[in-house]
Amino acid sequence: MSVRAVLALGSNLGERSDTLSHAVADLVDTPNVRLCAVSPVVQTKSVGGPENQPDYLNMVIEVETDLEPYKLLEHCQSVENKHHRTREVRWGPRTLDVDIITYGDLKLDDEALTVPHPRAHERAFVLQPWAWMDSHATLNGVPVGELAEAAGDLDGLAPFEPGH
Numbered sequence: 001m002s003v004r005a006v007l008a009l010g011s012n013l014g015e016r017s018d019t020l021s022h023a024v025a026d027l028v029d030t031p032n033v034r035l036c037a038v039s040p041v042v043q044t045k046s047v048g049g050p051e052n053q054p055d056y057l058n059m060v061i062e063v064e065t066d067l068e069p070y071k072l073l074e075h076c077q078s079v080e081n082k083h084h085r086t087r088e089v090r091w092g093p094r095t096l097d098v099d100i101i102t103y104g105d106l107k108l109d110d111e112a113l114t115v116p117h118p119r120a121h122e123r124a125f126v127l128q129p130w131a132w133m134d135s136h137a138t139l140n141g142v143p144v145g146e147l148a149e150a151a152g153d154l155d156g157l158a159p160f161e162p163g164h
């Protein structure tokens, strides 16, 4: 059975724009994961973790997948690793982060995998691109556009144009 999942991607180290586009290609480079929708890329101020980190590029995608939730997580982590993701400091700078925001209507509360992602509802860098990608999207029953407005901090968000 296939399920729609929303994935959030972020990068604040290296060639951020290239990393995101290669990561999207890598994520759907299997018949088990098919691309349904892609958000604009936004440049955002780093939230949490060490101060003075480089700005992030963030985006979200929607996929249709036949992978079970933990297999999808494994797949996302293998793409992170391919892009030289390291894990030294919590919320530290990274070449690539891929988070599972939603997996169909599944609710799962496990340290290894919590869906919906436990911090997505307060993260403008996830909510705003998501609302632009899918104006009808809801998270825990609330329109994502409303959550994006409530998350505020939109000052840090700037639509990103490659080459600038």
Ligand SMILES: Nc1ncnc2c1ncn2[C@@H]1O[C@H](COP(=O)(O)OP(=O)(O)OP(=O)(O)O)[C@@H](O)[C@H]1O
Pocket: 073, 087, 090, 091, 092, 097, 098, 099, 100, 101, 110, 111, 112, 113, 114, 115, 116, 117, 118, 119
């Ligand atoms: N919905 C989820 N998506 C991705 N990883 C998750 C999710 N829920 C739990 N995890 C677990 O969180 C662990 C840490 O992930 P990661 O290092 O990417 O966190 P982070 O991106 O720095 O922080 P945050 O979880 O706040 O986005 C992963 O090893 C994974 O098992």
Ligand SMILES: Nc1nc2c(c(=O)[nH]1)N=C(CO)CN2
Pocket: 009, 010, 011, 044, 045, 046, 047, 048, 049, 056, 058, 091, 097, 125
């Ligand atoms: N702007 C921004 N800040 C973050 C991000 C991110 O993707 N974008 N990811 C984090 C951990 O997942 C922590 N902080």
